[in-house]
Amino acid sequence: MVVTDDAVWVTSSNVNHVVRLDAKTNRPTTIVNVRKPCSGLAAGFGSIWIPSCGAHSLVRVDLHTGKVQAEILVSPADSEGGITIGAGSVWMASDKKGVLARIDPQTNKVAAEITIPSGSFAPAFADDAVWITSTEQNLLTHIDPQTNQVVTSIPIGPQPRFLTAGAGSIWTLNQGDGTISRVDTKTNKLVATIQAGIPGTGGEIAFGEGSVWATVFQIPISRIDPATNAVAQQWTGIGGDSIRVGHGSIWLTDIAHGKVWRLDPKLP
Numbered sequence: 001m002v003v004t005d006d007a008v009w010v011t012s013s014n015v016n017h018v019v020r021l022d023a024k025t026n027r028p029t030t031i032v033n034v035r036k037p038c039s040g041l042a043a044g045f046g047s048i049w050i051p052s053c054g055a056h057s058l059v060r061v062d063l064h065t066g067k068v069q070a071e072i073l074v075s076p077a078d079s080e081g082g083i084t085i086g087a088g089s090v091w092m093a094s095d096k097k098g099v100l101a102r103i104d105p106q107t108n109k110v111a112a113e114i115t116i117p118s119g120s121f122a123p124a125f126a127d128d129a130v131w132i133t134s135t136e137q138n139l140l141t142h143i144d145p146q147t148n149q150v151v152t153s154i155p156i157g158p159q160p161r162f163l164t165a166g167a168g169s170i171w172t173l174n175q176g177d178g179t180i181s182r183v184d185t186k187t188n189k190l191v192a193t194i195q196a197g198i199p200g201t202g203g204e205i206a207f208g209e210g211s212v213w214a215t216v217f218q219i220p221i222s223r224i225d226p227a228t229n230a231v232a233q234q235w236t237g238i239g240g241d242s243i244r245v246g247h248g249s250i251w252l253t254d255i256a257h258g259k260v261w262r263l264d265p266k267l268p
Contacts, residue, residue, distance in 0.1 A: 001253065001260075002041035002048065003246030004063065009048055010242070010253060010260055011037040013079075018050055020066065023247040026262060030066035034059050039076035039092070039121070044085035045105040051076035051083055051092060058083075058092060060108060070108040074101050078121040080161065080201065086125025087145035093121050093132065100132060102148065112148045116141050126165030127185040133160040133172050140172060140183055152188050156181035166207030167226040173198070173205040173214050180205070180214060180224060192229040196222050202255075208245025209265040215243040220252055221263075 001010045007029075008021045013036050020030035035054025042049040047069060050059040056075035061068055076083075077093035084091050089111065094101040098118040104111040119136020129151070130143040138158055142151040158176025165171070169191070172181045178199030182192040196214060203216035211232070212224035220240035225232040241255035250263040 001242050001244045001251055002043045003244050003251070004043045004048075008244065008246065008251050008260070009041055009043070010251075011041060011050070012258065013037055013053075016054065018048070018061070021260065032061050032066045032068070036079075038079040039081035040083045042083045042085045042090060044090070047105070049083055049085070049090050051081070053079045058090075058103065060105075072103060072108050072110070074103065074110055081121030082123055082162065084123045084125045084130070086130065087128070089145065091123045091125065091130050093123065096121070098134075100130070100143065102145075114143060114148050114150070116143070116150060117153055122161050122163055124163050124165055124170065126170060127168075129185065131163065131165070131170050131185075133163055135159050135161045135175070138176075140170060140181070142188055154183055154188055154190060156183065156190055157193060162204045164205045164207045164212065166212065169226070171205055171207065171212050171224075173203055173216075175199060175201055175203070178216075180212065182226075182229060194224055194229050194231065196224065196231055197234075198222055202241055204242045206243050206245050209248075209250075211265070213243050213245060213250060215240040215252060217241065217255075220254075221250070 018032040038053035039051035058072040060070040090103040100114040102112040117134035120134040123132040139153040141153045157174030157179045160172040163172045180194040198216040205214045223233040239254040242253040252261045
């Protein structure tokens with residue numbers, strides 16, 4: 001999912017759709033046909049950016065009309081990955097051997113290819129830097145967008161994949177043991193390892209409403225308090241896969257039933 005000023009967009013890979021949900025009405029208003037959308041969504045430069053595992057490309061769609069504006073011949077490195085926007089560019093891992101593609105939205109072309117640790121799939125942009133996890137090497141890599149060079153790679157928890165930014169930190173969901181690693185973006189230091197108890201493939205993590213929110217199958221929401229670096233609340237049961245925070249709500253996909261839940265973060 002990706003949150004915009006007036007909506008939430010969500011992929012449905014099994015039916016080759018990306019759907020816009022209006023934040024005021026909670027109803028779908030636009031459906032975009034994309035072959036096997038995967039590896040997340042990003043919003044920026046008046047567009048939604050959709051990695052396609054079916055077409056092995058990056059599809060650019062108009063934020064307001066849902067019309068395809070461009071199809072860029074750069075393939076996502078893995079279906080379970082991500083895409084991010086920052087420093088005037090779109091960033092997506094394009095090869096599991098260790099390549100981060102920088103796409104120029106002015107030309108709709110790859111402007112640079114940056115060598116990163118192999119098995120890196122999910123980037124995020126925060127504090128004037130690109131951050132990407134290596135699931136294969138248990139690393140969080142910091143890239144300087146001014147130079148297109150790796151600043152450092154930080155050892156973190158086992159098999160990190162999804163990540164989010166908030167409270168001066170990068171937070172990674174580690175699929176190997178279900179921990180969450182917190183890395184300070186100023187010092188590049190691992191400052192906490194949080195025992196969340198949510199291992200396994202899939203899942204996602206987001207920051208908002210003053211908390212970190214993580215999801216995996218059967219444990220759809222874990223709320224982590226940045227003040228204590230501990231799990232403050234946890235819910236179990238059906239659901240879980242993708243989670244975002246926006247419009248005063250938690251947005252959670254229930255992949256088993258093809259639904260999106262909208263939840264009040266202030267309710268117990």
